[in-house]
Amino acid sequence: MSVVASNPKTKMQPRVLVVDDDHYTRTLIDRLIGKTAEVSLASDGAEARKLFAEVDFNLVLMDQRLPADNGIELLREFRARRPKLVGILMTGFADVRDAVAAVREGVFDYLTKPFEDLESLEAVIGKALELDSAYREIDGLRARLDAGDATVAVIGQSPAMERVLGQIRQVAGLDTTVLLEGESGTGKELAARMIHALSTRATKPFLEVNCGGLAETLLEGLLFGHEKGAFTGAGQANAGYFEKAHGGNLFLDEIADMSPKLQSNLLRVLQDHSFTRIGSTEPRKADFRLICATNRPLLAEVKAGRFREDLYYRIAVVSVTMPPLRERTGDIVPLATHFLDFYNAKFGKTCGPLTPAALQALESCRWKGNVRQLQHCIERAVALHTGGPIDTLHMLPGGEPSIRTEFAGATAATTALAYQDARGDFERDYFRRLLATAGGNVSEAARLSGIPRQNLYVRMKRWGIVTE
Ligand SMILES: Nc1ncnc2c1ncn2[C@@H]1O[C@H](COP(=O)(O)OP(=O)(O)OP(=O)(O)O)[C@@H](O)[C@H]1O
Ligand SMILES: [Mg+2]
Known part of the structure; x- marks a missing residue:
């Protein structure tokens, strides 16, 4: 595993501090990762403290026994200043109990010396750097979230997700219908919210309805609204989601579950954004942008005759597929x-x-x-x-x-x-x-x-x- 490959976000090389009084160990690690990381070497606690005060390290590899210091305590001292510091303890066999205690209090891992398997040493370092970059990404997200940027809670640094997030950013600003496809739990709803937050309609309503969760008549009433007395129990007039979403975005989740009758009603609405409430003949207009989601590939539903082809082409003007987690x-x-x-x-x-x-x-x-x-x-x-x-x-x-x-x-x-x-x-x-x-x-x-x-x-x- 290459150290840099596991740290794709950082264009700069990761900064690693190696603290060990043993010259051989320092040189060995430096040789092992020196090409892909910026390695600083310290042979005792004093040197380590000085370097730590100057450099924002991505990882510290710390020997347990140092001339005037205890490595565990030194790591504790460092972590008191930087709680999310990723540290690896290097120890001789005799000190394993202490090392385990250190891991309990948050040290990433401990390695026993002498190193016999350099490949797994490199792998552990790679994993530790990966964790550091995850911490940093999340801290960055949190800072942006605190600054009021509501769109950033979507995490994805893999190439597949970067691509999808790029598509989302691109289509969000366009006033076009978007179809979000992807397996259950891949983040379609989150993506819909991100599209809303990034769109010019962000300050207007975002309304969502799960088409699979409601009986046909209830869903129809919810979307179209109704007039007073339109049906038994309709004591007063009610605006539907088409009207309530005016100026904003309407998210129809599980669109594949929509009944054939509602599919054709929706198609008519989309043609000119006009509709009538149930129990009324007065045409109304509403300006909303439609975002749809489905966890069943919609084209397959069209081929199977369960979804209208003309509606499909209306709502799939742009389609974005959320990749399954196992592919990222x-x-x-x-x-x-x-x-x-x-x-x-x-x-x-x-x-x-x-x-x-x-x-x-x-x-x-x-x-x-x-x-x-x-x-x-x-x-x-x-x-x-x-x-x-x-x-x-x-x-x-x-x-x-x-x-x-x-x-x-x-x-x-x-x-x-x-x-x-x-x-x-x-x-x-x-x-x-x-x-x-x-x-x-x-x-x-x-x-x-x-x-x-x-x-x-x-x-x-x-x-x-x-x-x-
Ligand atoms: N990239 C991500 N970053 C952070 N949280 C995520 C991400 N993707 C999904 N989640 C979280 O995972 C959960 C599931 O996501 P979401 O509800 O958007 O999935 P979905 O594709 O709509 O699933 P379903 O098809 O079952 O409705 C949510 O709690 C969501 O916040
Ligand atoms: Mg969902």
Whole structure:
């Protein structure tokens, strides 16, 4: 993994501080990432403090034992000044308990020295930088949100999402009908709100109605409005959404569920923006821009004879497809971090950060329910957790079956959390070495280690050591 590739937002190279009294370690890391990162080296606490005061580092790699300092305390000192500082602790085997405690209080990860596997060292550094860039993106968003920019809560830094956001920005200012397509939970409603917020109609109403959620007559009444006495119970006249959305945007969600009769009524309205309330013959005009959404591809509905072709071409003047989350895995960490912040604030908690294993599990999940499912997953983890880092296990209880199945391979549910925490990285290294010793044979590895085969298998799968 290239360090820069994992940090696509930053045109500048990420700035990394390496604090270690051991010349060999400093040089090794410098050589490993020096081409893709701007590395500063410090051999003791005093040097590190001086550099930290001058440079806004994206990542600090800290040795645990320094000549006059304790690395954990120094990281704590740095994090007191920059709470979202991403730090990695480097430690000898003997100090693992302290390292685990450090991870509990928010250090991203700990690595045991000497480094045997440079590839995984680089991967951990890449992940840490990814987290830093997610933090920075979210802080930037929050600043803009505080400044009153309502459009920025849409997170997406993957190329697929950048493209879609570009399309949205482009069409928002045009007064044309927009069709938003995409699987459930991909953010269609959010996109509709973003279009509204960026449009010239932003100060006028944004009205939404779910066409799948209402019976035909209710939906008709809601859209067209009615006159007094138009039907039993119509005690007074009521303006419909066409009228109420005047000057603004009208969002018709789940448009594919609209009945054939209403489809043809809507088509007529769209032709000249005129309509009559139910129980009236007086034509009325309303100036609204229509945004529609569907999670079933609408053209397929047309082909199947369930949706009017002429209406389709009216509403699909511009169509934007929200990509499923599994096709933009680069958005998972920023989204998860965003939701973590959100639910911490909502529940008054201080859970987090997400451990590397948790991030890895989140990134490998297929997310059939897309962003909504990810959001629920983090909400549940924060709701059930008392505080501190969130590991894979915290996202399991009560999880939706699909997530549970996917995470099942990522963790042995019978394993106690403390054990999970304590093993972390060197469990991965141990399994890797074990499998190599066993000549790649999992049964043999199980025999050698004394761990039941199935148990060993799921753990190896979790670390990506075996793939199927
Ligand atoms: N890019 C994003 N950034 C932040 N939050 C997002 C993003 N995309 C979706 N969400 C959040 O995920 C949840 C689901 O999004 P939304 O309701 O817009 O999906 P949808 O495509 O309309 O789904 P459905 O088809 O099921 O109605 C919402 O809470 C939304 O705020
Ligand atoms: Mg929706």
